[in-house]
Amino acid sequence: MLDNKEILEKMDVRKNIGDVVDYVNSIFAKALERKASDIHIEPTEFFLLIRFRQDWDFFMIDKLDRENISPIITRLKVLSKVKIDENKKPQDWKIVYMDSTDNKNIDIRVSTLPTSYWEKIVMRILKPDATLTNIDKLWFIDVNLEKVREALKSSYWIILVAWPTWSGKSTTLFWVLKNYNPLEHNISTLEDPIEYNIEYVNQSQVKPDIWFTFSTWLRSLVRQDPDIIMVWEIRDKETAILAVEAALTWHLVLSTIHTNSATATIQRLINMGVETFLLSSSIRMVISQRLLKKICQNCKKEKNLSEPLLKKVRDFLYPIMDKSEVDSLVFYEWEGCEKCNWSWFKWRLWIHEVLIVEPYLEGMIINKASANEMTELAIKNWMVTILQDALIKAAMGLTTVEQSLQLI
Numbered sequence: 001m002l003d004n005k006e007i008l009e010k011m012d013v014r015k016n017i018g019d020v021v022d023y024v025n026s027i028f029a030k031a032l033e034r035k036a037s038d039i040h041i042e043p044t045e046f047f048l049l050i051r052f053r054q055d056w057d058f059f060m061i062d063k064l065d066r067e068n069i070s071p072i073i074t075r076l077k078v079l080s081k082v083k084i085d086e087n088k089k090p091q092d093w094k095i096v097y098m099d100s101t102d103n104k105n106i107d108i109r110v111s112t113l114p115t116s117y118w119e120k121i122v123m124r125i126l127k128p129d130a131t132l133t134n135i136d137k138l139w140f141i142d143v144n145l146e147k148v149r150e151a152l153k154s155s156y157w158i159i160l161v162a163w164p165t166w167s168g169k170s171t172t173l174f175w176v177l178k179n180y181n182p183l184e185h186n187i188s189t190l191e192d193p194i195e196y197n198i199e200y201v202n203q204s205q206v207k208p209d210i211w212f213t214f215s216t217w218l219r220s221l222v223r224q225d226p227d228i229i230m231v232w233e234i235r236d237k238e239t240a241i242l243a244v245e246a247a248l249t250w251h252l253v254l255s256t257i258h259t260n261s262a263t264a265t266i267q268r269l270i271n272m273g274v275e276t277f278l279l280s281s282s283i284r285m286v287i288s289q290r291l292l293k294k295i296c297q298n299c300k301k302e303k304n305l306s307e308p309l310l311k312k313v314r315d316f317l318y319p320i321m322d323k324s325e326v327d328s329l330v331f332y333e334w335e336g337c338e339k340c341n342w343s344w345f346k347w348r349l350w351i352h353e354v355l356i357v358e359p360y361l362e363g364m365i366i367n368k369a370s371a372n373e374m375t376e377l378a379i380k381n382w383m384v385t386i387l388q389d390a391l392i393k394a395a396m397g398l399t400t401v402e403q404s405l406q407l408i
């Protein structure tokens with residue numbers, strides 16, 4: 001398969017794009033059809049590159065003569081009603097695009113940044129609310145789903161860890177919020193940026209330039225009689241402490257943090273300076289989430305694993321499953337067919353690690369145990385690690401053992 005550099009080299013530079021209005025519309029239509037999350041309009045030294053991000057991969061879409069840069073950027077500025085002559089400063093706007101396939105308005109967030117070759121434009125396609133409700137899309141295995149549902153009944157602090165940053169944390173957070181009726185609870189969120197609009201939820205946007213940050217918002221929010229609080233990200237000690245206080249005063253607090261595992265999150269909060277006795281009694285659940293590529297269900301076929309690979313799989317699964325059950329598992333590989341277009345980039349699958357902070361962990365938190373020590377104890381208390389989750393999904397025919405083991 002060609003890599004993106006080779007694909008780009010093979011593409012011709014197109015001079016004539018026809019009517020610019022039609023061209024820009026065709027880019028939006030194509031992005032929606034391919035379920036791209038972002039459209040990048042990138043002026044380079046010799047041409048204008050248009051590429052899409054789908055899941056985590058980039059796809060080269062068009063390579064245009066540089067004379068098209070100005071008309072395309074001007075058209076986008078007209079659509080979003082911002083100053084056309086401002087090109088020295090970064091700008092953020094929004095475009096509302098009418099999707100003609102189902103007559104729905106789609107919000108597209110637009111960001112410009114001056115670069116050495118003009119302005120680069122990145123457009124994020126904001127998925128409509130309706131796509132968020134399907135539980136199957138979240139891929140929780142039953143045992144984890146049970147834990148998540150149980151934890152959501154409480155008023156505590158729940159943290160989501162997603163790695164890498166774009167691995168769908170907003171979808172999971174909003175799925176969690178969907179469990180609550182906003183007319184029966186007072187739900188407030190502070191986001192950066194607001195990605196989905198939800199009816200009756202009080203959504204605010206971070207504005208650091210006017211000091212509207214996570215900590216100032218949290219401080220004002222306690223006077224807003226909230227039940228459920230969603231803090232988009234814990235970035236500093238002050239926000240972490242305010243989140244702990246909110247959870248200790250009977251609010252459900254949801255937030256995300258930038259670490260790479262469930263127990264590392266606890267360690268990170270301790271390192272930030274959160275008092276361990278407050279932390280152990282406020283935090284209830286940490287969900288760590290990652291994306292794996294999903295194999296095509298049409299062309300997957302059974303695969304006999306090599307002995308060393310099989311041994312690794314057994315080492316990871318014996319502790320949580322019956323030996324005979326593990327030995328009889330079947331694994332798969334991806335072959336390529338018309339349906340997946342010989343490319344497995346199209347689909348993704350989430351894998352999780354759900355850590356419930358139960359009394360057995362509280363002592364460890366208070367004694368500032370290491371993340372590894374906490375993980376070991378959590379495994380003894382039936383936490384399914386993210387790697388085990390991936391292997392279970394490999395045995396369900398959703399991904400491959402090779403991909404799962406890359407997580408080590």
Ligand SMILES: [Zn+2]
Pocket residue numbers: 296297298299300335336337338339340341342
């Ligand atoms: Zn296929």
